[in-house]
């Protein structure tokens with residue numbers, strides 16, 4: 403039985419990914435920083451609730467202990483993330499971006515992802531077919547963001563795209579360091595969730611498609627790549 407942890411799975415893309423992977427037969431640890439919301443979501447899906455706040459060393463260490471005691475981990479989906487929108491669902495524009503804005507986004511999207519990956523690496527390395535999916539964004543792509551014809555080009559914020567570009571580099575470097583683990587970054591597409599005040603144009607079913615596909619890659623699957631539902635995309 404494949405054992406899978408999805409962080410930030412009490413709602414949005416993580417919840418939909420959990421639903422699909424439970425249906426595919428995985429034993430799913432449904433990660434949630436709020437234990438009660440996690441418990442309710444896990445109960446709804448037939449998943450195992452796991453309290454995990456990715457910004458907290460003790461919380462992540464305790465979660466890793468629980469999963470180890472439960473038999474180990476094959477698949478880690480680093481999904482938990484924030485965009486840090488302000489009042490009225492507004493994106494913090496360049497002129498208003500401070501060091502604290504950047505630190506806030508990086509604390510979750512970058513440092514949290516590394517904290518979680520580092521804590522679960524020993525378990526993944528014991529798996530016969532380990533997989534990591536890093537939920538990135540199309541806004542991480544330097545190629546797309548510097549192309550005036552690309553849909554993401556209009557996006558005015560600095561912190562969120564920069565944090566996801568860091569996730570892409572982290573993916574490439576981990577993939578080279580651990581060739582036995584399939585490690586990929588994915589772009590779900592602009593999806594209606596709380597992250598963007600439900601302004602996204604895709605459903606969570608559409609958005610979770612590439613996350614689920616990359617969570618299910620076999621030992622011969624790609625690694626060190628960046629994909630959306632149509633295939634590889636430019637960094």
Ligand code: NAP
Nearest residue numbers: 410414415435455456457481482483539592593595596597
């Ligand atoms: P969402 O509905 O807001 O869900 C985000 C999840 O992350 C929630 O479960 C949230 O928990 C959790 N989370 C936030 N900070 C956390 C922390 N410190 N520890 C643990 N969990 C934490 O947003 P979503 O759209 O599904 O986002 C999922 C991922 O997709 C994110 O990485 C996002 O950047 C990425 N993404 C989204 C889109 C899009 O258009 N929606 C596009 C590209 C990429 P709470 O419920 O406790 O806040």
